[in-house]
Amino acid sequence: MNLKNIAVFIFLSATLSLQAQKIKKDSIAQTTLITDRPDATESPNSLPKGFWQYEGGFLYSKDKGESKGIEKTVYNTGLFRIGIIDNLELRLGYNVINERQEFLDVTLRSIKSSGLDPMLFGFKTTFRQGKDGKADLGFMGHIYLPFTASKDFRPQTTAVDFRFSISHVLGVHSNIAYNIGMQWSADLSEMAYLYTLAYGLSLSDKWGVYLEVYGDLPETNASKHYWDTGFTYLLNNYIQLDATVGSGITTDQAILFSTGLSVRFPR
Numbered sequence: 001m002n003l004k005n006i007a008v009f010i011f012l013s014a015t016l017s018l019q020a021q022k023i024k025k026d027s028i029a030q031t032t033l034i035t036d037r038p039d040a041t042e043s044p045n046s047l048p049k050g051f052w053q054y055e056g057g058f059l060y061s062k063d064k065g066e067s068k069g070i071e072k073t074v075y076n077t078g079l080f081r082i083g084i085i086d087n088l089e090l091r092l093g094y095n096v097i098n099e100r101q102e103f104l105d106v107t108l109r110s111i112k113s114s115g116l117d118p119m120l121f122g123f124k125t126t127f128r129q130g131k132d133g134k135a136d137l138g139f140m141g142h143i144y145l146p147f148t149a150s151k152d153f154r155p156q157t158t159a160v161d162f163r164f165s166i167s168h169v170l171g172v173h174s175n176i177a178y179n180i181g182m183q184w185s186a187d188l189s190e191m192a193y194l195y196t197l198a199y200g201l202s203l204s205d206k207w208g209v210y211l212e213v214y215g216d217l218p219e220t221n222a223s224k225h226y227w228d229t230g231f232t233y234l235l236n237n238y239i240q241l242d243a244t245v246g247s248g249i250t251t252d253q254a255i256l257f258s259t260g261l262s263v264r265f266p267r
Helices: 003-020 027-031
Strands: 052-066 068-085 088-103 109-116 119-128 136-145 159-171 174-184 191-201 208-218 224-236 239-250 251-264
Touching: 088 136, 109 224
Parallel strands: none
Antiparallel strands: 052 068, 052 251, 068 088, 088 109, 088 119, 119 136, 136 159, 159 174, 174 191, 191 208, 208 224, 224 239, 239 251
16 A cells, blocks of 8 residues: 555545544634635634635636646635534645646747546544644645546546644734645656745734745645735625735746635524
8 A cells, every 4th residue: 555545545534533533622713714715724713613614715816837838727715614512624726727738839829728626525623723832733734636526637547635724823913823744746756845935914803914935845846935925804704805926936926816705504
C-alpha cells in the first residue's frame, strides 16, 4: 500500500471515528460567522451542530511562462459546510471553470476547456477552542472525486489533502493563523508539503483586512510560493462579502483576483 492509499484510509477512518466527539461550545460561537474564504488559510473552527454555510464567488487568475500561458476563470468556487455534531463538519465543494491555455511556441495555438473540477468531499474537526490565551486547533481532510468532473478536467486518480489549522489571537483586533499539511495531486504520485500563514486585522465591527503567504513544497519538483491580500465586510451576523488580489512569488502566476460572499443559515 503506497502513501496515497494510506492517506485515503486515514481520511475515511478519521471521518467515521470523529462522529463520537462531543465538545460543548458557548453561545457566542453558535452565532459568530467564521469563514474559510477568501484566503488560502483554513480556519480551525468547525460549524456548530445543526448549522450549514455556503461560501462561494468568482476567481480569475493568469499564469504567463516562457512557453505557455494559462488564463483561468472560475465562475463559482462553491463550498458547502454542514455542522453534523459539535466540533465536526462535513464539506462539499465544486468549481465551475473556463480555462484557456496558450502555447507560445511557433504554432501560437490555444486550447479552451470548460466544465467542473473534481468535487471535494471532506471534514473538519476542532480539537480545541482557544481560551485564556491558548490557540484554536483544528484538523481537516479532503478527497477530490474524479468521476464528478467534466471530461476536460477529469483525472485518472483521486487527489487527497489534509492539514492542521492553528489560530492565535494577538490582541483585541488582530490574529495570526496558519496551516501545515500534505497533499497528493491527481495523477501524480509525488507528495507535497503545504503551508499557509495569514495575518488578520479588524478595522471595525464590519471591516477586516488580511495579508497572507502560502505555497507547497513537492518532494522532487520546485516549490511554489504565493502571496495575497484582501478585505472582508460583514453585512450582518450571517452574511459576509470579500475580495482578494495576489500573485506568485516563485511561480508564473501574474495575477489572481477573487470576490465572493459567505452565508450562514441558522437552524
